[in-house]
Amino acid sequence: MDGRAVNQHLRERMDEFGFQQTELADAVSNHLVAHGHPGTVSDRTIRHWLTGKTRWPHPRQRAALEALFGCTAEELGFVPPAGRDRTTTPESSVLRRTFFTSASGTAAAIAVPRLTDRPTTVGTSDVIELRNGLDALMALDAHRGGHEALESAALTGARRALDMQRHAASARIRQRLFTVAADYTATAAWSAIDARQSDRAQQHLDHALYLAGMAKDPVAEIRVWNSYAMLAHQRKEHTKAVDAAQAAGACPITRRDPFYGSLAHARTAVGHATRGDHQAAIRSLGHAETALGKADLTAPRPSWVTFYGPAELAALTAIVRDRIGHPREAEAASHRALASIPRQFHRNRALATCRLALAQLHQRDAEQACATASSVFDQMSGYPIPGRMRSLLGDFYRDLLTLAPDTSATREWGDRYRHEWSRA
Structure with a gap:
């Protein structure tokens, strides 16, 4: 063809x-x-x-x-x-393409505005073009997950936003450029979290929080606190994860838009569940569901938060339910998530599939769990597997060896697991 x-x-x-x-x-x-x-x-x-x-x-x-x-x-x-x-x-007159090669040898492109050929005075159109570059990075993240080239491009975008402040036409434009810089830096942090590069993620988040404060932008601020909660969870600092999620819930935007409040409650629920506080986890899940039910899901919001909605809440519910010892409910929630996550979101669908496999395994259905976990490799065929997903698959394998060490399904899945890792 x-x-x-x-x-x-x-x-x-x-x-x-x-x-x-x-x-x-x-x-x-x-x-x-x-x-x-x-x-x-x-x-x-x-x-x-x-x-x-x-x-x-x-x-x-x-x-x-x-x-x-x-x-x-x-x-x-x-x-x-x-x-x-x-x-x-055309959005391309002030775009520069940064090329990189992925682990599979496929070149992809990231476009962010360049510094040359721009007007001496920076105005609204320049801010919009910077945001277009940010949206392109978020689309790339949804396409293949966090990786160093995306992180580097995001940091380049942040530096350009800050450099352009010297030529801002007004104080309002300067403030908007702080917001854009905060969002680019938070994107770099998120990419590092997805790749499980926690030290770099911490550094980026600290700077992003400063920039969000300079911007006086509660949406940028809640994004950073949401990522802080995920990073703390990744580091197994579970009390810090709850604190960060609650800080997100305290951002003023949650009072104006229950959509953001729902995300903060859902992230808090994960933290409580991981700490073993079952009642608090269920209570936070209920708050997340109630808030999302009040939110206008069609309202315009930044591209970074398009991942959240009923499907993502179902995926987070699966995590909470499994961690508090309700694997049957976790399996049902995973099925709800997979029925709603768009097909092109390979990483998010594969993560939800991993969670489904864990819920099945925790019900002692090792054969079905192995079949489900194997499908993750099929879903990610042709796409590099981010560090966060690799870690989750490792968790599945450890639980499999603990709960069903001597089954043929365990041996076969272990062979598939080692084969896929040797090809990565």
């Missing part, structure tokens, strides 16, 4: 960036989701673009392609219908 591509410009850009059809479909869908739109682009959509069956994609799809490739739709080989003006503005 690739050899018969009519749109050679798009084909060449895909080759340059290392995108296969399925990967480009995922990246465009993730960008759409990050901007509050349905992520409905499929492999078939890409095929239609390449063969020329679709010569002028939908405006939102064109905007996503322009952000990902750093050029106009026309430069990608698309042709607008005669007499029709283009309805998207």
Whole structure:
């Protein structure tokens, strides 16, 4: 099919960036989701673009392609219908592409605004372009998880936001640039957390919290506290995890938007469950469900928080229930999560599948648990496995050896586990 591509410009850009059809479909869908739109682009959509069956994609799809490739739709080989003006503005005039190679040898791209060729005075349009670069990073995170190249690109974006402050047109623009810098730095921290690089994550979070304070932005602040809670949990500092989650819940934005309050309560529930405080964990889960029920899920919010909603709450519920000794309820919650997490969110679906396997194992159904855990490798085929997922699979294997050490299913899964790790 690739050899018969009519749109050679798009084909060449895909080759340059290392995108296969399925990967480009995922990246465009993730960008759409990050901007509050349905992520409905499929492999078939890409095929239609390449063969020329679709010569002028939908405006939102064109905007996503322009952000990902750093050029106009026309430069990608698309042709607008005669007499029709283009309805998207190319985001690429001040974008620089940073290339890197993943563990599987696939090149991907991150676009963040550059310092050269920008006006002497920085205004709203420059802030918007910085945010577009941030959204592209979040789409990449959803596509393949945290890794050093994403972390590095995020830090570059933060430095540029701070450098641009020297040319800000007003105090308001300076404050907005602090927010953008905080978000870029928090993105770097999140990437380090997902890769289980806790020392770097701590450093980034400390700086992000300072920047969020300078910005006087409660949304940026709650993001940082949410990540602090996850980092503390990763370090097994469970009291600190609860404290950080409660600090997130104390941010003013939770009183204005119950959506953020729900996230803070859910993160608090995980902390209580890990500490062994069953009643507090269940109580916090109830608060999270009530708050989410009051939230307007269609309201515009930053791209970093698009991961949260009923599906993610179900996934967090599975963690809480399993840790307080309710594996049957945890299994049910995992199934609810997997029924709702979008297909293109490979990492999140694979993590929920890991949790499902653990819940099945904790019900002593080792054969089914091994089959479920093996499907994680299938889901992540072609994608590097982030450190956080590797750790969770390691937890599954340790529990498997403890609960069912002598079964054939355990031996077969252990062989698969070692084979997959030797290929990574």
